[in-house]
Amino acid sequence: MTDAPRPDADLSAELLTLALEAAHRAGALLRDGRPDDLAVAATKSSPIDVVTEMDIAAEKLITGYIAERRPDDGFLGEEGASSAGTSGVRWIIDPLDGTVNYLYGLPTWAVSVAAEHEGETLVGVVEIPMRAETFRAVRGGGAFLNDRPVRCRPAPPLDQALVSTGFNYVTAVRAHQAEIAQKLIPRLRDIRRGGSAAADLSDVAAGRLDGYYERGLHPWDLAAGELIAREAGALTGGRPGARPDGDLTVAASPGVFEPLQALLEEYGAWHD
Numbered sequence: 001m002t003d004a005p006r007p008d009a010d011l012s013a014e015l016l017t018l019a020l021e022a023a024h025r026a027g028a029l030l031r032d033g034r035p036d037d038l039a040v041a042a043t044k045s046s047p048i049d050v051v052t053e054m055d056i057a058a059e060k061l062i063t064g065y066i067a068e069r070r071p072d073d074g075f076l077g078e079e080g081a082s083s084a085g086t087s088g089v090r091w092i093i094d095p096l097d098g099t100v101n102y103l104y105g106l107p108t109w110a111v112s113v114a115a116e117h118e119g120e121t122l123v124g125v126v127e128i129p130m131r132a133e134t135f136r137a138v139r140g141g142g143a144f145l146n147d148r149p150v151r152c153r154p155a156p157p158l159d160q161a162l163v164s165t166g167f168n169y170v171t172a173v174r175a176h177q178a179e180i181a182q183k184l185i186p187r188l189r190d191i192r193r194g195g196s197a198a199a200d201l202s203d204v205a206a207g208r209l210d211g212y213y214e215r216g217l218h219p220w221d222l223a224a225g226e227l228i229a230r231e232a233g234a235l236t237g238g239r240p241g242a243r244p245d246g247d248l249t250v251a252a253s254p255g256v257f258e259p260l261q262a263l264l265e266e267y268g269a270w271h272d
Contacts, residue, residue, distance in 0.1 A: 058095035098196030114223035124224030143232035155255025161210035201225025205232035211252030
């Protein structure tokens, strides 16, 4: 006797199909539309303007593609897409996560597309075009990289854990984050700074990192990647007892998560 399908199985399958195609199209637009000389004048205003235009174009591509097929859904996007919708489904979109990497021609930037139903994330897709990687997850269905199942790493001792983080654009916040990293480094194997929250969360899922933490993330930064990490067996949260949010997001292998979260709480990683 087989288990009855989950009530949301058909909906999840539909949303996943749309998320995969929308993320793939946006990734191709960003990859193929990036000028070869974009980083030459990286300190001037013109390349920033180009990146912003590409970011907005990618978000419009995603929202337009989905809205044409599901006109009653809501949207929340980094570049301003915001509508409540009437279907109970809301799409949470970061069309270009890792803007500075994109600007400088570094490969770790991503398109992040998640769909939630009645407030719970059902589907997450993280497309990393320059790595030719597509991560995906459906709630309760595991996590995949290019159709291959992925699992987080077996938990090492904390002093053997490789952990990634990110830094805010606000100088005062960055200075505090640097102090936290300085305190953590002697307690870990090492710290990495990838530049894309969506990619870092996906790399936790793939076993390339033992953990990841960051302060100041928005829903579009973490929605898809957090689901992918969880479905790969990682634990996720914010401050102790809280869900991931703007104060703090933590994702790590079981066994690394709690001691890492405890250190971040002890060091006050959530405030200046």
